[in-house]
Amino acid sequence: MSINKISYLRFLNMLDALDRMNLGKKLDCTEESLLDKIILSYQAKESVLVGDLISLSALGSQATLHGRLKNLNAMGYIKMAANVDGRKKEVVPTKLALKRYEEISKCLEKAAKAS
Known part of the structure; x- marks a missing residue:
């Protein structure tokens, strides 16, 4: 197995542990x-609305995606805030979500350095 494949497997193991x-x-x-x-x-400083996310049909039905957004909100990964247009909800990540991606980045760096 090549070093790159081993690094990726190491990364997957670290994600599993996380x-x-x-x-x-x-x-x-x-x-x-x-x-x-x-x-x-x-990260791109673009706003994303609930409607934008539930229209991603490649990920599932609108009902499924709406339910998953509720789950993410309940777990503390996102919050929904009123947009300039009060009828729309903007979705923003919480500190917990940002911390999750920092931890994933650390796992990736460790896996790459270990090879």
Whole structure:
């Protein structure tokens, strides 16, 4: 096996350990995808609305995505704030979500350095 593959496997093991440390906050793949979109928008300083996220049909139905957004909110990863237009809700990551991505970045750096 090449060093790059071993680094990736090491990274996956670190992610698994990270998930086991946060037992009550394990995300399913749909929640992870939604949170990725929210974080990327946040980093790009773009606002993302609930309507934008529930229209991502590749991730699931509107009802499914709305439920996953509620889960992310309940777990403390996102908060929904009224937009300039009071009828729309903007989704923003919380400190907990930002910390999660910092931890994932640390895992990636450790896996790459260990090779």
